[in-house]
Amino acid sequence: MGLTFQYYSFMEAIDQAFTILLPGVADFRNNHNNGDFIIDARLGFNLSQSSQISFLVKNLLNREYMLRPGIIEAPRNFTLRYAWTLKGKEKS
Numbered sequence: 001m002g003l004t005f006q007y008y009s010f011m012e013a014i015d016q017a018f019t020i021l022l023p024g025v026a027d028f029r030n031n032h033n034n035g036d037f038i039i040d041a042r043l044g045f046n047l048s049q050s051s052q053i054s055f056l057v058k059n060l061l062n063r064e065y066m067l068r069p070g071i072i073e074a075p076r077n078f079t080l081r082y083a084w085t086l087k088g089k090e091k092s
Helices: 016-021 025-031
Strands: 002-008 036-046 051-058 066-068 077-084
Touching: 016 025
Parallel strands: none
Antiparallel strands: 002 036, 036 051, 051 077
């Protein structure tokens, strides 16, 4: 079980070309000018010695944020993962 907290501060300066050539970048920056906290969560169980199941949630709060000008990051994402390890012949 685990949580990941990430903080991305506001980009103080970007090239003016982004605000001129990409529609909406200036508005987004004006509305999101304090930085962002992003939280990811994960929970996993060992079902047996050779199998595991995990549930992951990325962007738990479903925040809208940009790490690079003009590219909005992914919304909340759920992943269910099952892993099974095959065992080979044991050497004596």
